[in-house]
Amino acid sequence: MDAAPLTVAPAGEERLYRRLAARLSIQTKLMMILLLTAIASVAIVGFVEFQYGAKELQLAATNKLVQARELQRRAITGLFADMTNSLTVFSGGAVASGALTAFTAGFDELARVAVTPEQQRAIADYYRDNFTKALGERAGDQPDVAAFLPTSNAQRYLQAHYTVADSQRSDGDSSAWAAANAQFNDIFGDIVHLNGYQDGLLLDTRGNVVYSVNKGVDLGTNVLTGPYRESGLQGAYRKTLAANAVNFVWITDFAPYQPNLDTPTAWLVSPVGTKGVVEGVMALALPSAKITEIMTVGRDWDAAGLGRTAESYLAGPDGLMRSDSRLFLEDPDRYRREAMAAGTSESTVDRALRWGTTTLVQPVAGPGLRAAQRGQSGTLNTGHDYLGKRELTAYAPLTVPNSDLQWSILSTREYADAYSGVTSFLRRVVLATTGVIFAICMLAMLLARLFLQPIRRLQAAAQRISAGDYSAVVPACTADEIGDLTRAFNDMSRSLRTKEEMLDQQRRQNDELMLSLMPESLVRRYRGGEQAIADEHHNVSVIYAELQGIEQVSAEVTASELVTLVDDLVRQFDAAAEAVGVERIRTMHNGYLAGCGLTTPRLDGVHRVVEFACEMQRIVERFAIKSGHRLSLWAAINTGEVVSGLVGRSGVTYDLWGPAVNRAYQLRRDTTESGIYVTAAVRDMLDEDQKFVAVGTGDAQDQIWRLSETP
Incomplete structure (x- = not known):
């Protein structure tokens, strides 16, 4: 094959190029070099900046999802911790023990009480026409009535008078059980209803449900041998009795509970007894709706900053949800379409719609869930959610002590929604780069002329x-x-x-x-030339504290040692204030004034200030022990309206005034002993777990309280 001939530019064309290059001025050549260099530089910088900015935006979206996951995880674990502590306190008290003793005695007595044929027929009619019919409609098949009918005389008696009659108190019942119900029913009813439980049960040591708040079909049954022995309550009951400790609590996973028409129910179970003797068991039924309320932030996703598609949900080891889907709650019809399009079976979707929940119904298998089930925490942006959408997922295992819960928590957001900021950023970078290149072109022409x-x-x-x-x-x-x-x-x-x-x-x-x-906001105003700076604040918590014994210390040490001692204490106070979100106002002599809610409004300002006062007390106690000086802390806490501002010109001072501050100062005259004192307004805003002792009224004629136990 012949080689292709080389193309050689004619001599005339080469001379033409040389003449054109020779005719270009140095200014023109320099301008062209500057333009090419600048445009290339801007393009490279724009590309690098886009890569960095896109990465940062993606990281911000991921961090926001991780933050949502952690907030929800803390909320759920906090919920179970609160419920566990409350149940331990109540079940180990005399009220629960007395109630169980009374109901057990009344239940045993009913074994010998006659049940009329009319009552037995009413029970059978109720199970046939009400309970099993509703259960069949929910479950999708008709259950056998005979499998649920009461088998013991006590069970028939209680269900005839309370379950069938749909009454909390039966006027026709004069038994000892009725007397116990009249005495304790309101107490247990308040516990159940005020804390969002679905039901509360008391069980004796033989497995009998001797009391139920709802008086449902499980009243009088036996969790070991009765019709509902396959429920999760049986295992929790056995484990609780086997623990043989009155401060034990066990939590079960959600499972359908037939007496509640197969509603997904978790159980919190604790022994009942006093003085270390287990007398029975108390069980509280936690519906999935309470968990869903937390995971969906009360269905106010916009206020929580979750956008259009973000949601957090729980999943169990079976790969099924333990809380409700956001789309299911917002638009059931759209949920049906998208879930089926993503591969969820029609029967599963129909069951979720029939039950009114996706808990224990909607499968959510995916790489994020599998990683969380292996005990890992992290994020993924490659998986697809249960609706078939590509998603960004933040996953983690959820650990709840004293339970058989093996849940995982997942916070998800559709990929396009999560990274929409990257697309907007790219558009802005392109527009900005175009503008910069245009500006550089104009500048290059100018610099080319100015070069000479x-x-x-x-x-x-x-x-x-x-x-x-x-x-x-x-x-x-x-x-x-x-x-x-x-x-x-x-x-x-x-x-x-x-x-x-x-x-x-x-x-x-x-x-x-x-x-x-002074605060940063006042610094800006002061520099702006404002002559009189004063602000009114509402719902501000203030603390005024004094070091007692500092005068004796000043007589025992040198001036340098005294200043070092006071400086060390004040630095520790400042560090503690910053840690709990309290703002130091000023120090004077042996006094220390601080507040919470001035520059940053806080709903828990009173709790933060009390926590700060307790930490100040601990700091002084530690310091006194370490140094050998007899020092103690007196502190007064109040809440209300204050005025803040700057006074002075040559030496500017930031200070607080107002009723709340004045009353805190007045407490110094009303109380002399060291300790933490609060006004009645502060006492009313604090938890009952904190112990206070009334110490008088003082000049203001309002009750003064002293914190008797430091947390």
Whole structure:
């Protein structure tokens, strides 16, 4: 095969190119070089910045989802911890023990009480026409009535008088069980209803349900041998009795519970007894709706900042949800379409709609769930959710002590929604890069002309300095007068830059000093020239504390040691205040004034200030033990309206005034002993777990309380 001939430009064309290049001025050539270099630089920088910005936006979206996951995980574990503590306290008390004793005795007595044929027929009719019919409609098949009918005389008696009659108190019942019900029913009813439980049961040591708040079909049954022995309650009952400890609590996973028409129910079970003797068991039925309420933030996703598609849900080891789907709650019809399109069977979707929940119904298998079930925590952006959408997932295992829960928590958001900011950022980068390139083109033409004009170059550099850019330096390319002027200009630029750095350092020191005296918002206003700065605040919690014994210490140590001692204590107080979100106002002599809710409104300001006071007390106690000096803390806490502002001119002071502050100061006259004192307003806002002792009324004629136990 012949080789292709080489193409050689004619001699005439080469001479034409040379003539055109020769005719281009140096200014034109320089402008072209500057344009090509600048455009290439901007393009590279734009690309790099886009890559970095996109990565940061993706990281921000992921971090937001992780934060939502952690908030929900803490909320769920906190819920179970609160319920466990409450159940332990109540089941181990005398009320629960007395109730169980009374109901058990009454239940045993009913074994010998006659049940009329009419009552037995009413029971059979109720199970046939009401309970099994409703259970069949929910489950999708008709159950056998005979399998659920009461088998013991006591069970028939109780269900005839309470379950069939749909009554909490039967007027026709004069048994000992009825007397116990009249005495304790309201107490247990309040526990169940106020805490969102579905039902509450008391069981004796033989497995008999001797009491039920709802008086349902499980009243009088036996969890070991009765018709509902396959429920999760049986295992929890056995485990609770086997623990043989009155402070034990066991929590079961959600499972359908037939007496509640197969509603997904979890059980919190604890022994009942006093003095370490287990007398029976108390069981509280937790419906899945309570968990869903937390996982869906009360269905107010927008207020929680979750956007259009983000949601958090729980999943069990069986790969089924333990809380409701967001789309299921917002738009059931759309949920049906998308879930079936993603592969969920029609029967499963229909069951979720029939039950009114996706708990124990909707499968959510995916890589995130599998990783969480292996005990891992992390994020994924490659999986698809149960609706078939590509999603960003933050997953983690959920650990609940004293339970058989093996749940996983997943916070998800549709991929397109999560990374919508990246698309917007790309559009902005393209527009900005185009604008910058256009600006560079114009600037290149200008610089090309100015390159041949050294005086204008110095002028441009001088303009940069006048605008505050002291880094401007002009190259000294010649050894003539222009070169000398250029070098003198550069010396001036370096001198100005050095002075500017010194001024910046001084400004930073001034900023740090002012921020140590007042909040940042007041610093800006003070620098803005406001003459009188004062603000009114509502619902602010204040604490005024004094070190007692400092006068004796001052007589025992040198001045330097005294200042070091006080400085150490104040630094520890400041660190504790910052840790709990309390703002120090000022220190005076042996006093310390602080508040919560001034610059940042807080709903839990009273709790934060009390926590801070307790930490101050612990700091003083530790310091007294370590140093050997007899020091103690007196502190007064109040809440209400205050006025903050700046006073003075040569020496500016940030201070607080108002009723809340005045009352805190007044408590110093009303109380003399060391300790933490609070007003009645503060006491009313605190938890009952905190112990207070009334110490009098004082000049203001309102009750003063002293914290008797430091948490």
